[in-house]
Amino acid sequence: SVFSIVLEPNRSTTHTVTEFVLLGFSAHREMQNLLFSLILVVYILTLLGNGAIVCAVKWDKQLHTPMYILLGNFAFLEIGYISSTVPSMLANSLSDTKTISFSGCFFQFYFFFSLGTAECLFLSVMAYDRYLAICRPLHYPTIMTGGFCATLISACWVGGFLYYPVPIFLVSQLSFCGPNIIDHFICDQAPLFELVCVPDPVTEFICYTFNSTIIFGSLLPILVSYTLVLRAVLCIPSGAGRRKAFSTCGSHLVVVSLFYGTLVVIFVCPSSGNAAEMQKFVTLGYSVATPLLNPLIYSLRNKEMKNALRKVLAALKIK
Numbered sequence: 001s002v003f004s005i006v007l008e009p010n011r012s013t014t015h016t017v018t019e020f021v022l023l024g025f026s027a028h029r030e031m032q033n034l035l036f037s038l039i040l041v042v043y044i045l046t047l048l049g050n051g052a053i054v055c056a057v058k059w060d061k062q063l064h065t066p067m068y069i070l071l072g073n074f075a076f077l078e079i080g081y082i083s084s085t086v087p088s089m090l091a092n093s094l095s096d097t098k099t100i101s102f103s104g105c106f107f108q109f110y111f112f113f114s115l116g117t118a119e120c121l122f123l124s125v126m127a128y129d130r131y132l133a134i135c136r137p138l139h140y141p142t143i144m145t146g147g148f149c150a151t152l153i154s155a156c157w158v159g160g161f162l163y164y165p166v167p168i169f170l171v172s173q174l175s176f177c178g179p180n181i182i183d184h185f186i187c188d189q190a191p192l193f194e195l196v197c198v199p200d201p202v203t204e205f206i207c208y209t210f211n212s213t214i215i216f217g218s219l220l221p222i223l224v225s226y227t228l229v230l231r232a233v234l235c236i237p238s239g240a241g242r243r244k245a246f247s248t249c250g251s252h253l254v255v256v257s258l259f260y261g262t263l264v265v266i267f268v269c270p271s272s273g274n275a276a277e278m279q280k281f282v283t284l285g286y287s288v289a290t291p292l293l294n295p296l297i298y299s300l301r302n303k304e305m306k307n308a309l310r311k312v313l314a315a316l317k318i319k
Contacts, residue, residue, distance in 0.1 A: 017176040049295035056308035105187035118160025120218035262286035
């Protein structure tokens with residue numbers, strides 16, 4: 001398969017690199033320990049928060065609607081997304097060698113980018129769902145049926161994992177003959193390009209084209225959906241109705257702003273314009289911070305979700 005080929009360097013070119021060194025955050029040991037503790041706490045809270053949403057959607061029959069089924073899948077995605085990088089990041093910070101194998105690096109590259117792509121697709125589908133619910137409420141039950149919702153969810157998962165094998169394959173076939181030090185805490189695209197012995201502008205162009213296409217291709221439907229939603233909400237005569245509509249969509253807009261804002265900085269702007277340390281902190285923003293904030297944003301601004309989470313907590317206390 002294509003993905004299995006990615007794991008083996010192209011022997012027709014000169015590949016002396018069999019492993020990479022992830023520098024992480026080049027700070028004093030005390031600062032590294034502080035970051036380790038902070039990221040560990042964030043990771044645990046993210047697992048608990050998103051796990052609670054998954055359980056609430058699964059156990060509460062009142063939440064068995066397209067909006068909450070999408071949210072449950074999104075929360076499950078966030079668990080996988082943060083788990084694709086943070087455990088290895090934490091282990092690396094405690095390691096003296098800080099090495100990762102060639103195949104392990106590209107495995108991480110694949111899952112991190114694939115889950116990030118799936119997140120873009122889910123955010124776009126969730127925006128479409130809110131557009132139908134607010135702008136076409138009478139047609140919503142006939143359009144957003146259980147089967148159609150399942151199709152959209154499947155498309156997000158499958159599309160996310162089928163989008164990036166080609167660029168990752170191309171990057172893996174480049175000539176890495178040394179040095180092998182990645183000035184980052186994950187195997188990311190831009191730091192890998194800096195280690196290539198023979199620059200390949202075509203591969204770089206293809207990768208940034210893929211990045212821009214998924215970012216702006218998924219962002220455009222979101223912007224269109226919420227423009228139409230805003231216009232519809234402003235036409236609602238009741239102040240209470242407007243507040244409810246804004247409350248329903250506001251949490252989604254906050255998540256979109258946090259996620260896409262950091263993505264654009266890293267994957268669309270040239271890497272040379274981002275200092276290495278700044279690039280790491282921006283990457284922390286969309287890979288660690290947003291998965292933590294998403295369950296908080298959705299649960300705090302949604303009455304039904306808060307009630308369902310209370311039931312989950314009550315059930316855990318009883319057990």
